[in-house]
Amino acid sequence: MGQDAAGRCGLLTGVARDADGYPVTRSAAGVARGAAATRDLTVLDERISGCRACPRLVRWREEVAVVKRASFRDQDYWGRPVPGLGAADARIAVVGLAPAAHGGNRTGRVFTGDRSGDWIFAALWRAGLANQPTSTHMGDGLELTDVRICAAVRCAPPANAPTPEERDTCSPWLARELELLPQLRVVVVLGGFGWTALWPVLAGAGVPLPRPRPTFGHGAEVTLTAPRGPLTLLGSYHVSQQNTFTGRLTEPMLDAVLSRARELAAGEA
Numbered sequence: 001m002g003q004d005a006a007g008r009c010g011l012l013t014g015v016a017r018d019a020d021g022y023p024v025t026r027s028a029a030g031v032a033r034g035a036a037a038t039r040d041l042t043v044l045d046e047r048i049s050g051c052r053a054c055p056r057l058v059r060w061r062e063e064v065a066v067v068k069r070a071s072f073r074d075q076d077y078w079g080r081p082v083p084g085l086g087a088a089d090a091r092i093a094v095v096g097l098a099p100a101a102h103g104g105n106r107t108g109r110v111f112t113g114d115r116s117g118d119w120i121f122a123a124l125w126r127a128g129l130a131n132q133p134t135s136t137h138m139g140d141g142l143e144l145t146d147v148r149i150c151a152a153v154r155c156a157p158p159a160n161a162p163t164p165e166e167r168d169t170c171s172p173w174l175a176r177e178l179e180l181l182p183q184l185r186v187v188v189v190l191g192g193f194g195w196t197a198l199w200p201v202l203a204g205a206g207v208p209l210p211r212p213r214p215t216f217g218h219g220a221e222v223t224l225t226a227p228r229g230p231l232t233l234l235g236s237y238h239v240s241q242q243n244t245f246t247g248r249l250t251e252p253m254l255d256a257v258l259s260r261a262r263e264l265a266a267g268e269a
């Protein structure tokens with residue numbers, strides 16, 4: 001498997017690529033096709049990084065990357081969809097809402113470079129799922145253990161609010177990502193948006209869904225029968241500043257959810 005000068009793997013042939021070499025996807029149908037055809041997380045990350053299927057989000061992420069925040073004016077923004085982070089042998093997935101305009105959209109790494117990321121990476125470190133409590137930029141030495149972090153929507157949305165159509169357009173990327181984690185046992189869902197986004201994703205993966213759908217809440221726990229065995233969803237309030245500044249989400253509350261995720265992943269339920 002050869003890599004180009006930028007480190008991309010070049011596994012896809014015959015696919016239109018953008019100026020930086022990423023394969024371009026331009027429509028919801030293209031997202032569904034591209035996700036279904038992907039057999040490997042590395043290729044999935046490449047495909048996500050080149051996606052342009054949501055015109056409003058593409059305009060926003062690229063405008064933010066040019067205008068920048070004054071404090072980051074000397075940095076090159078990523079300005080693309082943000083792929084997931086963590087190895088394919090993860091038994092735990094953490095699903096957030098979407099990248100922040102000056103966080104993941106700047107650094108190119110999920111939850112990295114903003115206050116929400118400070119919270120989640122510190123909690124992962126306390127739980128023994130990360131080798132350091134901070135994630136500041138690519139190449140900062142961060143390594144995750146047994147966890148893959150991803151998002152329901154991969155492009156930074158204006159006002160942190162993707163539309164339902166954008167959520168649905170992006171969902172095949174998440175569906176495929178979860179399918180490409182063969183040992184997945186637990187999904188920690190950060191916030192009600194991700195909780196709602198996950199049901200059609202799971203249904204598409206052949207998971208029978210409970211009726212009525214379980215209500216989202218902090219500490220919510222639902223075990224489903226997935227084709228590969230039991231899969232437990234754990235709800236947590238999102239690590240947004242709105243929740244952490246106000247005390248709606250505290251460190252012990254988040255630690256309790258991650259501790260439960262570890263127990264379940266280890267089969268100690």
Ligand code: SF4
Pocket residue numbers: 031048051052053054057058081153154155166169170173
């Ligand atoms: S939100 Fe998802 S589907 Fe829409 S452009 Fe970004 S990566 Fe593509």
